[in-house]
Amino acid sequence: MSSCCDLVLDPVTTTGVLSAKLWIRRGSSADPRGQRGGHQLLGSVLSRGCGPVDHLQLADLIEGCGAGLRCDTHEDGILISLKCRDIDADRLLPALGWMLRQPHLDEAQIELEKDLSLQALQRQKEDPFHRAFDGWRQLAYGRGPYGHDPLGIGVDLEQLQKAELSCLAADLESRGSVLALSGTIPEGAKERLEEWLGTTKTRFSCQEPGATIQESSELDPGKRSSLGLQALATEQVVLMLGQAALPHGHSDDLALRLLQAHLGSGMSSLLFRRLREEHGVAYDVGVHHPARAGAAPFVMHASTGVDRAKLSLELLISSWSELMELTISELDLNLAKAKFRGQLAHGSQTTGQRAERRAQLRGLHLPDDHDQSCLNQLEQLRGTDLREAARRHLQSPQLSLCGPEGTLASLEKQWSLSDFAAGAKP
Missing domain, CATH: 3.30.830.10 (Metalloenzyme, LuxS/M16 peptidase-like)
Structure with a gap:
């Protein structure tokens, strides 16, 4: 020890x-x-x-x-x-x-x-x-x-x-x-x-990034169900569509973090504009993509009412498909990069935030200058890089729903008709 x-x-x-x-x-x-x-x-x-x-x-x-x-x-x-x-x-x-x-x-x-x-x-x-x-x-x-x-x-x-x-x-x-x-x-x-x-007294851990990362699931993706239903007597429906993706520090992790910023960061994000401003179907939207040593969640989530759940699911599915089918515009790419820079800056304002980030990086066997390296790589990334990263790592999303039984049954049928229901690639 x-x-x-x-x-x-x-x-x-x-x-x-x-x-x-x-x-x-x-x-x-x-x-x-x-x-x-x-x-x-x-x-x-x-x-x-x-x-x-x-x-x-x-x-x-x-x-x-x-x-x-x-x-x-x-x-x-x-x-x-x-x-x-x-x-x-x-x-x-x-x-x-x-x-x-x-x-x-x-x-x-x-x-x-x-x-x-x-x-x-x-x-x-x-x-x-x-x-x-x-x-x-x-x-x-x-x-x-x-x-x-x-x-x-x-x-x-x-x-x-x-x-x-x-x-x-x-x-x-x-x-x-x-x-x-x-x-x-x-x-x-x-x-x-x-x-x-x-x-x-070492400046940096002797292990390379990702050296201790273990397989994060005992189940082969192809053998897992693509849908989970959690019945709850409520007028609210929570939808979560996502996939176990990449460890922090992976070569494609930066591309997925830009997609996270594009999809779910702030009122200018795609999901906020599409689900709230354009269609008014959800009162809470976002993307959950934490830093993990293993395959981290990349999950779109939305909370809505039972009468708007069907359209909300349709919009989430189409938004996920677009990640692999479409290349985001230069304007949206630059906005995502600006958000990413802002997130790093906001996360280093206090001594507590600075110490925690440094401890986390070392804890994940990443170099102290990892964040600066990501900033240095930003300008090299193009919209096509984000699309290709999505194609490599986001092909098989899984859907989890929580809400009343009747609504879940309707959404289950809707999901079964989607390209992702059986793990099929779009």
Whole structure:
């Protein structure tokens, strides 16, 4: 097991503010069979007592300094976030090492966090959007690493006890971790961090981008159903049309990110104009395409009323087909590029955002200058490049629907008549 943490320092002139992000490369995709939700539960109890302090003492330490501490579990990693004054760094940064290597895993705290997770899962079941996305996730990934929400599955979560979490905690550093600091970094912080966390001094991970990417589904795309139905007694219908596409850092990833901006970013996006302004059929539209170590979702989504669901589906299907059939105009391409530049800029405004992005890039085994490299490549991309990337990676979308049974039956028939229903290429 590696005992080293990759260190990234990002000095920024601030009024004494320091943001620290510890990315541990063990997210929900690493949940063992029968323990889906294990890493999320583990992440939630890391701050419930560690090292020489119990949960109350840790809370007093953090709040006594006016600092903030939280832990979030994602598909590809657990992210521990600390924001504090630079003068408090010596008191607070050691806690990151305690959480990583000396969690208490108190049984009472485990039960408390488990109850909160089960409540959150129950709330998700009542949310049409979550129901639709869970249905799509099952279609796309099956029982693969990305096949469940990081919160887990209720039947698995209920069975988790301290013994299982202890095993997961002992394996937390098996894939390594990354600590990124941004803001006013105290003098000598690197040396002290190396003492506290055993950090390495390397500038960049020795692994090439994509080297650790695993197959994200156990099912062959041709054997999976193309349609998932989630019946819910509501007047709302949520439609999700998408495909498991590419890992972050893939050579075609930039093209898909421009398509995401073109389709779903802002009120000038294609889906907003087409579904809301031109036809008035949907009150919420967008494209979900997160950064992942494995095949990331590329999903169009729309929320509409039952009386407009049929036209909404028709417009989503035609919009998806156009990605492969038509070349976007130079005007739309330039607008998508401008949006992409803006997204990168907006995502680097605060020290927390800067530290998180740097930790994420290292966590995904990508170079520190990945975003700048993407900006450098923008001008070389043409509309034909985006169309060809779509043809390579978006040929077999899957549809997930959530709404009342009668509407779902009608939409199911409509989908069966589409070119994508049986995985056929358009």
